[in-house]
Amino acid sequence: MSTTSEKKVSSKVKQDVDTPLESESATVDAAFKTTIVWVQAILKAVIFISIFGAAISARLFSIIRFESIIHEFDPWFNFRATKYLINNSFYDFLNWFDDRTWYPLGRVTGGTLYPGLMTTSALVWHTLRKIGLPVDIRNVCVLFAPAFSGITAIATYYLTKEIKDSSAGLLAAAFIAIVPGYISRSVAGAYDNEAIAITLLMVTFMFWIKGQKTGSILYSSLAAIFYFYMVSAWGGYVFITNLIPFHIFLLILMGRYTSKLYVAYNTWFIIGTVASMQIPFVGFLPIRSNDHMAALGVFGLLQIVALGDYVKSKTPTKKFRIVMIVSLLVILAIGVAGLFFLTYMGLIAPWTGRFYSLWDTSYAKIHIPIIASVSEHQPVAWPAFFFDTQFLIWLFPAGVFLLFLELKDEHVFIIAYSVLCSYFAGVMIRLMLTLTPVICISAAVALSKLFDIYLDFSKAFDKKERNWTSLVARFAVSGSFIFYLYLFVLHSTWVTQTAYSSPSVVLPSTGPNGQMALIDDFREAYYWLRMNTDEDAKVAAWWDYGYQIGGMADRTTLVDNNTWNNTHIAIVGKAMASPEEKSYEILKEHDVDYVLVIFGGLLGFGGDDINKFLWMIRISEGIWPEEIKERDFFTPQGEYKVDSSATQTMKNSLLYKMSYKDFPALSGDGKLMDKVRQQVISSKDVGPLDYFDEAFTSENWLVRIYKVKGDEPEGRTWREVGDFERKHANNNKRRQIAKPELDLRV
Amino acid sequence: MKVNFIKVFFTLLSIFGTLATSLGNDKLLKAANKRSNKVINLTNKNYKRILNDSQDANLIVLFSTTSAQFGCNLCAELESEFDNIVASWFQDHPDATSKLDPSKALFFAKADVKNPQNIPEVFTYYKLAQIPRIYFFPAGQDMDTFTVLEMPQEPGMSRVHNLIEIIKHVVQIEDFTTHEPVNWSSFIITTITVFISVFILRKNTSVALRLLSSKIIWGVLSGCFIILMISGQMFNKIRNTMLAGTTQEGEIIYFMPNDFQNQFAIETQVIGVTYGVLAALLIVLVIGIPKLTDAYKKSNRRSVIEASFSILCAVLIYMFFSALTYVFGIKSSSYPYQLTKLARLFN
């Protein structure tokens, strides 16, 4: 494969990184020096091009192995929004009211999304068209993330250059280009906010470090402008909003206040804050929500410190320092008390739930099951860290420690970033993504410090100082680390190939004879919906599939991945968990025409609805504790069973019946093993389904669609009809059994 | 006058009533008071008598084990939790009868397998296949009528609370509340430590300030914190993972095989130490070795010392790193890049 060879190139590149250094230390005359500068520049350019190449090609596995397709769930919504944007004006987009989701409520989509991603790709699309390259918008979206990963690498280079030097910068750029922790969210087709957000995060931090270092208003304004871009692209911007003030706060605590800090922070804060309020979804949050109060507090603190600094420089008295400290403490106490008071009065919104769940780890589980239910919000076990970063993970703490020994102002920033983010990443797996860049940076610092010493072979050319023992030792140490680098490249390729390149819309599988096969049930079902149902048919499905139904099937959904309305989600959960008659009523109230369930029992697909059922129950129990009880779905032994020992509530629930309808009948004897839960389902467990008609079941039974029956023409309930027909059918059966015998006799 | 008389009469009556019911419970109360935790111990000798005697009292029996040979985590957890429940009951009801409904008495008993070779008769009598189990023997029934109480999942105070709720439900009493045991020892230890540390701080303010502004201390602390985080400490904390697991054959394993979404608590310790050693070795290579060379600047053996120490560090890094990849290989069996299987890398 071309990508692997490309990777090897990049590993060689990393070895090249240190050649400029060697040449730097050599003593040469001026003419030779200019050539060296040129060689360095060309080498750097070559390295950058190969890093770019490696970054992009590593992310193309999914296209090569599957096709150019949008992945997963959220990207489908982003894709749909982008299509809306390029077909309508920008103002239409911002005022977009989407009546095809969250039926019957609708969603003020324009005001509740981060428009940065869509705007950027629409811009790219328009530019390409202007210069005579009419590319399909889908391809722009699919290739969006890989392209931006290249920019991330460059930003990381400049950031790390500020931290240490350009050799560390090149290492960091190479790391971030191929580290699996970042690839996981930026493969081709992962058209999600994170794809652009990490790039912007790095650019913002780069400008911030530059601004803070030089005290230049320009760099800080640029940091603010990219901060604004970041706000427009990802909700994770709060991380920057808190990290930069924290950096300043730490520096003030360490007694390192300078007027540079004043200039940099105030410029960034004022422009960044007022700019971030331009995003409709953010609105007045920056002055209303507690998440942003730290930044405001540090802003005020800086004014006071600046004043104190001015006075201090004019007055010689030492005693004045005590007065300063006392008044500072008093003001700080007043500020904190004021914050509490305003929060109490309701003028400032308290911390958001997601933020709470970061600090109090059991908070989400108790209070907001919808947050706890998302797999991205689970804590991380150690193998995930190793899987995502391989040997960088143990270079990381070493790098942080080495930064501590120098401890310049910008190092404080990286240290604060590492410590905070390693905690966040440990609590929530999705924040692994924000940790990855800093892992790359500190690992690169550690490694380049090592290479500075052990790749320095300059003495080898000097006959007097040549010392073979020391050279051999250096060769051994640096050789082993270069070998680890090579291993890291192999590891990254392997991880990307096996774990992060699946679109999850199309599933890979291996047939019985070991050959690759693709399971395309999702698209099969969505296209069925698109072709065979009314254009304004309403489809009820668990929220995970909302965006896909909207994007691929183009049908109205009740709930989707936006999860802004917990109650509405609980309604669907309740419908799934209730017995048929009740669900029918609920679904009828919401004009639902079709119910879509995901069933992996035949195929062994673990992420199906029965496995998510507990969350549906929990979420709806939160709203209707009287009607839905989690307890009722567990056997007396406290097990979650679906076979004949399942509870009656379980067997009566709509989801159970829909999932297993006709499933046991697939085998001749009416007993079939559910491959996900490894339990045997028999035909007598699965009750009849009277209120719904099976409309469609995909090839591997992954998606099953049921049509909600209309009103019964004679005014009976469908249950009565069903009972009547079953009675009738029994008679029929008897007759049918009798018939052939008669025939035989004749 | 008359009203008063009636009042007195009724009070007396109620007192006698209580006495009458609790007379039958005297023996049980005596048995319970024998031990400091007020749990009646069921032995081979007494179990039939106690379970049959409890005609007037409700009885909750815990079947469990204190033997370490079973490796039963739940039993160990229940040990203190059950004591807590019993203490909560007897704190409010020293005579073991409910205050709101004096006809209801409640006692607690426990049957304990102390030795796997010598299982008490009670266990065979009730044909127990699984422990721990909590049985409820209602008042007025013989020893063959009982119900099994369900075991709440979450450990600690929440289980105590849930169990008390369940007991309240089955016994049908209202006045049974949880009393959290006050851990005096930890309180005292904290006070003393705070006191001592404040005292030391006041005496050595300059030293404390120097320590507080020491880069190395802060560096080591943050390094340790980061290592703790990246080796899955938060996972253990949130998920309450077990320390280690057992295979189906009963052997103890430290690493959960083929499951890299999951881990045992001990894995954090092993991995944390490995990361720590690797990072420390790297720091030695970057900082330590040049310092060492400087120290031996004038010596002839300078280069030999430098070479041998740096190669030693490299070899140690290699060893620990290969151990790490090996462990990761356990977690994800298809992992192809284990350093312990070097030959495979070059195929």
Place this chain on the structure above:
Amino acid sequence: MVYLEHQFSNRDTESIMAATAKVTKETKQTKPAQQAGMIKDFQEAYHLSMKSYWEQVNKDSRLKLIDIFCAFLVILGVIQFSFICLIRDNYPFNAFLAGFIICVGQFVLLISLRLQLLNPFQNISRNRAFGEFVIASLVLHFICLHFIN
């Protein structure tokens, strides 16, 4: 403006100090001498910095200009805020916010420029600092105008 703000905060701290002094007087009668010394220190510092400030301003007319602009901005901000307080309604909240923030923002940028004019940072000349200041102010004004609607 530094002068103005300085005065304000000095008054604040003075009153706080007075309050604390009162409290300590009530509880412990031994401390007043020390407290009085502190306040004296305070006044001394105040006079010293005032003096050097006037010297500074008189030397450089650019600084004077900046300071007058700063004072103007503060007055403008205070007027807007008191207007909001007076009418007890902040209906076009974004308009108020834009107006207020632009006062604060321009003030902060001016102070930043002033700091750089006094002691230029490494690698940034006075002229460059001024150019950067203009760019940042333009950006700020553009955003605030957009915000006003």
